[in-house]
Amino acid sequence: MVAVSNNNPFLPYLGTVIDIKDLATDILLFRIEMLNGGKEAFCDYKPGQFVFLSAFGLGEAPFGIASSATRGDTLDFAVQRLGSVTTGLHELGKGDPVGIRGPLGNWFPMDQFKEKNLVIIGGGIGGAPLRPVIHEVLDHRADYGHLMILWAARNPSLLVFTDEYEEWKSAPDTELHLTVDQPDQLWDHNVGLITQLLEKVSPSPDNAISITCGPPIMIHHVEKLLRKLGFKPERIYVTLEARMHCGIGKCGRCNLGEKLICIDGPVFTVAEIGEMLENYL
Numbered sequence: 001m002v003a004v005s006n007n008n009p010f011l012p013y014l015g016t017v018i019d020i021k022d023l024a025t026d027i028l029l030f031r032i033e034m035l036n037g038g039k040e041a042f043c044d045y046k047p048g049q050f051v052f053l054s055a056f057g058l059g060e061a062p063f064g065i066a067s068s069a070t071r072g073d074t075l076d077f078a079v080q081r082l083g084s085v086t087t088g089l090h091e092l093g094k095g096d097p098v099g100i101r102g103p104l105g106n107w108f109p110m111d112q113f114k115e116k117n118l119v120i121i122g123g124g125i126g127g128a129p130l131r132p133v134i135h136e137v138l139d140h141r142a143d144y145g146h147l148m149i150l151w152a153a154r155n156p157s158l159l160v161f162t163d164e165y166e167e168w169k170s171a172p173d174t175e176l177h178l179t180v181d182q183p184d185q186l187w188d189h190n191v192g193l194i195t196q197l198l199e200k201v202s203p204s205p206d207n208a209i210s211i212t213c214g215p216p217i218m219i220h221h222v223e224k225l226l227r228k229l230g231f232k233p234e235r236i237y238v239t240l241e242a243r244m245h246c247g248i249g250k251c252g253r254c255n256l257g258e259k260l261i262c263i264d265g266p267v268f269t270v271a272e273i274g275e276m277l278e279n280y281l
């Protein structure tokens, strides 16, 4: 039985799949309408938060919320098919029920980003939790400084949110740079790793914040390069994907030093991560 109120944080709210789109190879974008208590629970979620989605009978897994509360009361999730839960989710159709626990975790402090220049760096499916940040900035464009988006994937068929690039790059004071490791014949943007692109466009660290999400190896190299470009660790935000189990700070499986990524994160600055590791080692 699925909960409609959240007295027990382990019980999911019930939602209905109202739309499914092919986003990229093996990645589907699900639009979910929340039912009953879930509508209130998700009326004010923030960019960077995540949920646990359940595929009934198979289990649940964490996913970043890929939509923005300011653009309607449905929720979007970009789900890459990997194992049992994500395969179960990929087999859902319109009208099917899903379980959702959340909203969980902390979020990007958008208020602190106001009037700053923003460098948003997304790799592959890691672009999903950055989409609400981009939407927030575009919807309140005058509140933020220059927006530079660096967007990457292994190949063109793995780029996410391609149907929004026109909207992103035509916004005032906004740049979008795309790169792939392996181009196809139609590809006419950059080729190479996102670090090569970052080095090429070399954003200025002056009055700037960078926000990165992608595979751990990408975050590691991007973070090193941002520091070389002059970005201070407290101005480099990343969102981490750890193996999580409970999502509510009870099981301790996602600890980094004394912090738990599920409740203290998933959004951290590089300065915070440095402190956490120092206390841990």
Ligand SMILES: Cc1cc2nc3c(=O)[nH]c(=O)nc-3n(C[C@H](O)[C@H](O)[C@H](O)COP(=O)(O)OP(=O)(O)OC[C@H]3O[C@@H](n4cnc5c(N)ncnc54)[C@H](O)[C@@H]3O)c2cc1C
Binding pocket: 050, 061, 062, 063, 064, 065, 077, 078, 079, 080, 081, 082, 083, 084, 085, 086, 087, 125, 128, 129, 240, 241, 242, 243, 244, 266
């Ligand atoms: C905070 C957070 C946000 C996330 N957001 C998204 C999202 O927006 N979209 C999305 O597609 N995925 C996201 N993920 C990853 C997603 O949770 C995993 O892909 C999912 O748990 C896999 O479940 P499964 O049962 O299908 O695969 P499993 O059967 O559990 O595993 C299949 C394969 O994937 C690997 N794997 C499983 N979980 C992870 C993980 N967390 N990191 C790296 N490798 C893993 C396993 O080692 C195995 O090789 C997020 C994870 C976290 C912690």
